[in-house]
Structures are given as C-alpha cells and as structure tokens.
Amino acid sequence: MPTTNRLVAAICLAILGAVVAELIKPLMPEGTGFGKFTWVCAGLGVLVGWFTLGPRAGGSYTNAINNGVTSVVMFVLIGLFTFGAIEMLTQALRHRFDDPMVALKAILEEAIDYGQYLLDWRVATTLVIGAVVSGLLTEFTYRRWR
Template identity: 25%
Template structure:
C-alpha cells in the first residue's frame, strides 16, 4: 500500500544514490564506462527506499535506523553488482567470452574492481547517511500520521 513514508524514504534514498554517483564519477575512471550512471542508481535508490526502508516506518526508531543502514548498504552493493553485470553483458555482446561461465566469473572480477571506487568516503557517507536520513524521516512521518 502506498504511503507518504514510503515515498519519502524512496525519494531520499534516490537523492543519496545521485550524490553517491556524483562522488564516484568525480574520481578516476571506472573500469566499466557507465552511461546514465547517476540516473540508473537513482532509480535503484528509489526502488530500494520504497521496498526496504518504507515498510519499516512506524515500528520504532531502532527499526528505522536498521532499515536505513540496510537500505544504504543495499544501495552500495546493488549498484556495484548491477554495473558489473551490465559490464559483463556489454562484453558478451562483443563476443569477448569463450562461454557463459567465463562471463559469470568476469562479473565477480568487474565487481571487485568497481568496489574499490565505491569505497570513497563521500560515496559511503552519501549512501549510508542517506539511508539513515531516509529511515528516520519515514519513521517521523509515520509517527506524525498516527497522531
């Protein structure tokens, strides 16, 4: 069921994903050239905020903080995994792999390389801090609605 708490959590985590993307793109070149990097990550943040953080609204501040940290961590890991998979697909369409297993193994290699770019303090702060703000905001809006 759509609620204002879910919408708020989704929008805040999308903004955090946009910030995280801007910090990552400001650094050195990524191993995978990513078109629409910030936009795709913002959509991922929107979905994760709605699905992971929003439903915990109204269950108390501890649940809100836990859901916020989980949402921020899922944003970091999910974005890295998504872009690694898309990089593998791009290479597989260029017929650079001998077989499907080689492509799947390369996803892990690409994700490991890209993971180093996600460990920039600004990106970590953006994702995890944004998740915390999203969780707390959703909780405050749920409490305000119940009054």
C-alpha cells in the same frame, strides 16, 4: 499499497543515489562514458526505498536507523550487481567470453572493481549519513501520517 513512508523512503534513497553517483564520477578513470549513470543510481534508490525501507517503518528510532543502514547496504549491493552485469553484457556482446560461467564470474569481478570506488571517504561518509537520515525521515513520516 502506496503510503507516505514508502514515498519518502523512495525519494530519500533516490537523492542519495544521485549524490553518490556524482561523487563517484571524479574518481573514475578519465574518459569514462557515464551515460545515464546518475539516473540509474537514482532509479535503483527509488526501487530499494519503495520496496525495502518504506515497508519497514513503524518501530523505534533505533530500528529506523538500522532499517536505513540495511536498505543502503542492499542498495549498494544491487547497484554493484547491476553495473557489473551491464559491463559483462557489454563485454559479452564483443564476444570476450567463451563460457557462460566465465561471463557470470565476470559480473562478480566487475562488481568488486566498482566497489573499490565506494571506499573513498567522501562516498562512504555520504552513504552512512544518508542511511541514517533516510531511516529517520521514513520513520518520522510513518509516525506523522500513519
């Protein structure tokens, strides 16, 4: 059921996803084709905000911060899996895998490779601050328009 806290959570995590995507772009190797990278990150933020952060509103502000951090961790894990799977599919279409298990292992390897870009202090700080702000804004919205 659509609620204002779900909408605010989706908007907050979409903005966070787009900002983090733009922070990651300069860290990637030169000549990397990004395509719709920012839009995919924002879309994943919308989904995680709508289905994870939004419904959890309704506790204390400490719970709100915890919900924000949990949702951002989930957002990062889903994002890493998504981009690892996209890279694996790209390689699979080039016939680089002989065995399906090797292809599934490649998803994890690519996700770990992409996860290293999240260790930059600007990206990590943005994720932490965005998690706290998203959780608090969602809780405020829940209390305001309950």
